[in-house]
Amino acid sequence: MKKLTVGKMFRVLTALLLSSLLSIDAFAARFVVLAPDLTENMFAIGAGESVVGRVESADFPSEVTSIPVVGDFQSINAELILSLKPDYVLAWQGGNPERHLQYLEGLGLNVVRLSSQSILDLPEQLRLLGELSGQIEVANKRAVEFETELQGLSEGRKGRNLPIFYQIWHSPLMTINSSSWITEAITYCGGLNQFADRAEAVPQLTVESIIAANPKLIIAGSGADQSWVEFWKPWGMIDAVANNQLKIVEADYLHRLTMRTLLGMEQLCQTIDSAAEVYH
Template identity: 35%
Template sequence: MNKNDLAILMIIRSWLVAVCLIFSGFVQANEFSRCVTDMSGRQVCLKTSHPNIISLSPGSTELLFAAGAGGQVIAVDEHSDYPSAVEQLPSIGGFPVINVEAIVGMKPDLVVVWVGGDSPKVMGQLESLGVNTFHLNAVDFSGIEQAILSLGKISGTEKQAEQSVSAFRARLSSLAKTFSQLEPVTVFYEIWRSPLMTVGNGILINDVISLCGGNNVYGDQDQKIPKIGIESLIIRNPQAIIGSAPQGDTPETRREMKRFWGQWENLQAVKTGQLFSVPSDLISRTSPRILDGAEILCRQLQDVRSRQAAALNNLNSSH
């Protein structure tokens, strides 16, 4: 091999090395992987920067949109109704009847499920079929923040998620400064009537009551949704009774509250007419809109304080 042939060979070799390096860089640039730990402590990994997502609960749907990932949601459960954009999305059924076959057929990159809310059977079926699931389990205000941030990370919308959490924290702080240190109002929160059920410790509604300067009369119960007897409630004798209704605190719901609770006229809340309702979606869903429900409840407890102060003034002036 002469010098010219050797030179040509070296040029070809250098060219091949350059091509290999370029191709290797191209492959590496296109090998995307994002891994995020969900709220069950599972590491969930995606191979796409813009995942197609299905949500199986209203709370999950609201949190996805709060995280800035609403544009990536391709289907929701039939109970998801907020924000209005979800009305245009396909439905995959609703708890407890979820259409697993339809979900698999849509080939989502991710299905967001709510631990303790969505059916464990459905979650198991999806995971056994190789569907990527992301577990949420927000039970308090900090859990809402964590859920939004983690959904932002897995969806690639971290900036929007951080902005949403910042706004949530500011609003929560404002409510706490305004209401949490006011004169306590004892509260019974009605979850169900037959049997009579309320909220105990470890559930977000209890935290909302505390945020508003209320004192949940069953907040000492470790059971999240305890069944109670009316005799027990009469002993605890709350200053306000609050329930929930789809339409919230309307004249109709107040009449219904008065009709039912009027059976126990000796209850302080019944005597003074301190019977209220909060819109169901705003108080039961663990999403940023819980603060909309909190604002309503806080104003209701402030109404109780104002009425009590007026009654006391009238009593003092009569003497």
């Protein structure tokens, strides 16, 4: 039996290594993602190249614009999704219409539903995406970063309970109840969502109900135009209006549960801090 020289052994080992890498690439999981925050989270853990389909509203990071659009929250192109041959279809549990997800499952697709009800769902979501995509180490690192920074934001703020009206729309007036992670973010920052106990996830309100609640701070998302401030000016009997506490926060940071939620919470906390100083 012939002995392998060091040179030949090196070439054999190199060939085996390359074969192994090619095999891994050949079986890399493919993902169609039906929510913009889930798409962003895939990129955050280094699995962006595995995303082969997205919804129209997915727009961050900029690289996603080159990924085929398979629909939006209201409709999906099942034929296109099938043609992309995904190993997994990632969906927002409670956000994507269940009938769409069941239809895709009926076509033999593997639909994974991910929860986005609580801020603390994000670290677990990142870890699960890491397991599915093979980016376990990066996903765990991002999850720990999020948990650590979140804890830092709440220190010295929780329990202050500054009364807040969070306005997500102006006509009709709409807000969020306790089922939204935005309410949770407000609590972390020392605020109190005055409509958290409403039964509807997105309550419609009247001006009279806002006057009765008398919030110290009114916050709107960055999608609101300047007319929202003009709308409130006649209602000077509300503390927030009387004290010029009508503020805007970046909607994409808070309205999507991603690593950028920390940036939104930092902005939210600073806004609530500033308002609290006005009343003390």
